[in-house]
Amino acid sequence: MLFFGLTLLVAAMASALMLFVTPPIWIGLALLFGYVAVILAGVMIPRLAMFAPVIWRVRNGRSEVVLTFDDGPQPESTRKVLATLNRFGAHATFFVLASKALAAPEVLREIAAAGHEIGVHGDRHDRLLSFRHPDRIASDVERAQGAVAAATGQQPRLFRPPMGHISPRTALVAGRLGLTLVGWSVRGRDGLSRTTAAAVLSRVVAGLRPGAIVLLHDASERSPREPAGVAALPAILEETRRRGLRCVSLSQALAQEPWQ
Numbered sequence: 001m002l003f004f005g006l007t008l009l010v011a012a013m014a015s016a017l018m019l020f021v022t023p024p025i026w027i028g029l030a031l032l033f034g035y036v037a038v039i040l041a042g043v044m045i046p047r048l049a050m051f052a053p054v055i056w057r058v059r060n061g062r063s064e065v066v067l068t069f070d071d072g073p074q075p076e077s078t079r080k081v082l083a084t085l086n087r088f089g090a091h092a093t094f095f096v097l098a099s100k101a102l103a104a105p106e107v108l109r110e111i112a113a114a115g116h117e118i119g120v121h122g123d124r125h126d127r128l129l130s131f132r133h134p135d136r137i138a139s140d141v142e143r144a145q146g147a148v149a150a151a152t153g154q155q156p157r158l159f160r161p162p163m164g165h166i167s168p169r170t171a172l173v174a175g176r177l178g179l180t181l182v183g184w185s186v187r188g189r190d191g192l193s194r195t196t197a198a199a200v201l202s203r204v205v206a207g208l209r210p211g212a213i214v215l216l217h218d219a220s221e222r223s224p225r226e227p228a229g230v231a232a233l234p235a236i237l238e239e240t241r242r243r244g245l246r247c248v249s250l251s252q253a254l255a256q257e258p259w260q
């Protein structure tokens with residue numbers, strides 16, 4: 001947020017300067033495009049935390065990592081992920097979509113019953129959600145909260161927006177709904193159709209260190225295809241174990257209550 005403040009300051013100073021000297025039009029345009037580029041970077045790169053506090057890593061001094069799974073639940077692939085996590089005694093955080101949660105509430109109950117945490121990821125994975133009207137963003141997120149509450153009886157407090165995009169509007173709605181915004185420090189890019197389990201593994205392992213928040217998928221965004229992260233998960237968990245890292249849910253790592 002400090003960065004956003006600085007950009008505003010620079011913009012204000014540039015505007016003040018233009019009152020005294022009339023610069024060539026190209027300088028004005030360059031400043032405008034530069035400013036838009038900075039704002040877009042702030043929306044698209046959650047770790048910049050430009051418009052709101054965003055948790056993208058954990059600094060608790062413990063040997064813990066947080067595995068997160070987006071875009072589910074999808075009964076078959078989500079259950080594979082649950083079985084693998086169980087085999088390694090690992091816990092994780094799932095960011096679920098309302099549209100899929102309403103179709104498979106029993107899978108949400110299985111996630112919660114296994115001691116994992118459930119956050120929300122929106123309704124139908126609207127890629128432009130962060131640019132919508134705040135009321136539209138709120139209703140999208142509330143649908144996901146409602147779906148989780150209906151299935152598990154618990155109200156989620158974590159929100160990872162689709163694509164991780166966080167605009168001033170997303171920040172406003174998250175604040176209004178009392179939701180904590182969550183990004184990531186390393187991602188497997190396992191949502192891409194052409195990626196392989198080996199590629200996902202090497203990407204994740206490169207960022208595997210205490211406090212890492214790892215972005216993986218337990219379902220594809222729109223198709224029933226199994227994301228490569230599901231096949232990569234056993235090797236990822238082997239590697240975390242080898243490095244003496246414990247996989248915990250985000251709330252465990254932050255030592256906070258998982259539900260509102």
Ligand SMILES: [Zn+2]
Binds near residue numbers: 071162163
């Ligand atoms: Zn997603």
